Amino acid sequence: MKDTPLTRRGILSTVASIFDPLGLLAPFTLKGKQILQEVCKEGTDWDEKLSEELRPKWEKWRLDLPKLATITINRCFKPKDFQQRKVEFHHFSDASNSGYGQCSYIRLENDFSEIHCALIMAKARVAPKKVVSIPRLELQAAVLSTKVSTILYQELEYKNSAHYFWTDSKVVLGYVRNEARRFHVYVANRVQRIRDTTNPEQWNYISTNENPADHASRGLGAKDLQTSNWFQGPKLLWKCGNIVENNQKFDVSSNDPEVNQASVLAINSTEENCLLNRVERFSDYKRAVTGVAALKKFIKTRKTKNHYTITSVEDRIEAEKTIIKMVQHKFFKKDIDQLYKQSSKCTGNLAKLDPYIDVDGLLRVGGRLKRATSLDMGVKHPAILPKRSHVTHLIIKHYHEKTAHQGRGFTTNAVRSNGFWIVGISSAVSSHIYKCVQCRKLRGRGKKRIKKVWIVIHMYGIKSHSYRDARRHDNRRLYQRS
């Protein structure tokens, strides 16, 4: 390694030279970053010599650096010949005065109930220079965890595996699980970010001395890194069976400084129901989607000078997701809760669809087409909808009209190829076509013609009392004429 001068520039160069994109050495690099932050705080110039206080700290860390060479990490998460039956991800987060961070582990279980865990990704950051309370930093660390979880979901091929989140902060768990209280902007924004991609049921408590993310918030020397539980994860993960018990309650005290006292009684789920009620007033799916998109856009831009409600394609796609999600939460609440709670299996009525919850929180059909890369996500894993809901009705109506009032087969195909899986679709479509005014008119025309033929037959004195006979006569008359 190059010897760099004992200045701010030299320290930055050394710290930045460690290449660790997955953050596997995060607790170690954090120590270096913390020293750099202290140098910055002192206000020393780029090429000024280091102060006497910081010098020993830096030299100790610098001497530690070559020891990293002795650390080996298996490139494969899985031991040789290990056939996993279940895959889980566990994300831990923590914060201290000097920093905050998170670490994510993969937990594999095989048919013999043997467990294997490995660190797959971690992040450690120094605490901001501005003083921030520990609960706020803990919350920031939790947000970091959800970000890493999203990355892992997208990058790894384990789409149906469960993700769990752990923190030693009961305050944060209270914030995330809270339904009844409103918070100040800082906390509210971060809680919303957490709830956008995770369900409160996924969040669990772990004691501080077991939490491996503690290292990512305080930092470790090279030797301690090897002897700690950093690479293997806490003992808890290595236990057999289900390690998540979700019966603890975490409350936010009304004296919490983050609680907004003015409006304490706003409840999230009623808001959602209220919006769904609004959607149910629409009689056209496209208009309902545009309406929700415009509303969302308005809320987003209401504080800017020129708020506007013209929506883009992306806005409408987002709005469509919101509507589907609301319907699913109303009709499949039990299944969704179960999926979030018990790893990845659903045992309810939807079990045979092998459902899972995607990164946007939509309930989708699982199944065999997982690896078919040529297919669109919506076709491979359509979103599940109930048979009887207003939105389902609107969707069937929309695609029935789009296929120019074709029969059941065409309409069903159009709905499916646009990424919807309606439970009991054929009878739902049939009943819609039966009631469809346009189709009735078309059918009616046929009936009228038959009626006319029937009268003609009577005039000629042919005794026939059924439409079918009348139609037969009608055909025969045509043949005779030609």
Ligand SMILES: [Zn+2]
């Ligand atoms: Zn029709």
